[in-house]
Amino acid sequence: MSTHEPDPQATPDPDAPPTPPAAAAVATSRAEPPARTAPTTEQLLAGFARDYLRDRRSERRWRIFFRASWLLIFVALAWLVNTQNQHSAAPNGPHTALVELRGEIASDTEASAEFMLSGLRDAFADAGARAVVIRINSPGGSPVQAGIINDEIRRLKAKHDKKVYAVVEESCASGAYYVAVAADEIYVDKASIVGSIGVLMDGFGFDQVMAKVGVQRRLLTAGENKAMLDPYSPLSDKHRALAQDMLDQIHRQFIDTVRAGRGKRLKETPDTFSGLFWNGEEAVRLGLADALGNLDYVAREVVKAEEIIDYTPKENVAERLAKRFGAAMGESATHALRSLPAMR
Helix, strand or coil: CCCCCCCCCCCCCCCCCCCCHHHHHHHHHHHCCCCCCCCCHHHHHHHHHHHHHHHHHHHHHHHHHHHHHHHHHHHHHHHHHHHHHCCCCCCCCCEEEEEEEECCECCCCCCCHHHHHHHHHHHHHCCCEEEEEEEEEECCECHHHHHHHHHHHHHHHHHHCCEEEEEEEEEEECHHHHHHCCCCEEEECCCCEEECCCCECCCCCCHHHHHHHCCCCCCCCCCCCCCCCCCCCCCCHHHHHHHHHHHHHHHHHHHHHHHHHHHHHCCCCCCCCCCCEEEHHHHHHCCCCCEECCHHHHHHHHHCCCCEEECCCCCCHHHHHHHHHHHHHHHHHHHHHCCCCEEC
16 A cells, blocks of 8 residues: 655645644644744843842842851850950959050050050959059060050059059060069069160161162152151161151150169169160069069969959950951051051
């Protein structure tokens, strides 16, 4: 039995019965595939909009999640800091009040006058505090900040009629020693670093480097000394002399403060105020310190109040987070470019 395939190019027979719709569709599908219409610009834009909104919703959810997480972390840190700031025991009896002086003495550190004065005032004001101990581990720093702390210690001593003892750990140099001499007595470890009674101002000069590479400094000032100590300009003899006079005046203030604080106990030598430093054992021999001893020894044997309560204020959480997440970088750059007198 043979089958006859219709010729697609043949002329339709007018007398032939009409082709059923289904058969016509089959015949059409066999003849050619349906054409695919390209998406219009509106459809593409709508698709992009849907994808963008989906991504934005996902991004917003993650952002809310991270913000909530940081909020929880912040609350937890605040609670921890608040707990740490509480005194180890309620100051309801005789005790030794402790205030820590650690790190560089500067306006933006935990050894700043602002932090130190807050702790010192609380320690002196507590009726249960038999004496105040300042435990020091610092290389020095700003003469201004050190001078403010020294002045306030002497004022609080007179106001509250309480003894102040300085206890040195690793280092009590320069500006830190400026603070220590306000105490009634200074105790050190035999290997502590003590002294460095001097002032310095450091920086860099780039004028010769700029000349070698062909860079011209264009600096306009109103005031002949306004550009004094500019690192990109040569240092003139006049400006060098002016800077040295300023350092000498600050050094003289430092010397006077040490003499006033140590009195006849100080055994001056030509090196005493030269910027040299000594170990604790030698510092005792030179009268820069009074005796060997640590915090527990002073509380137990000197103050006669073995319980120690820490009044040192702590840096708040917001400042700590700000420094950790970016602000510390700008702070470091500022320190690197700073050219101010320092006791260290």
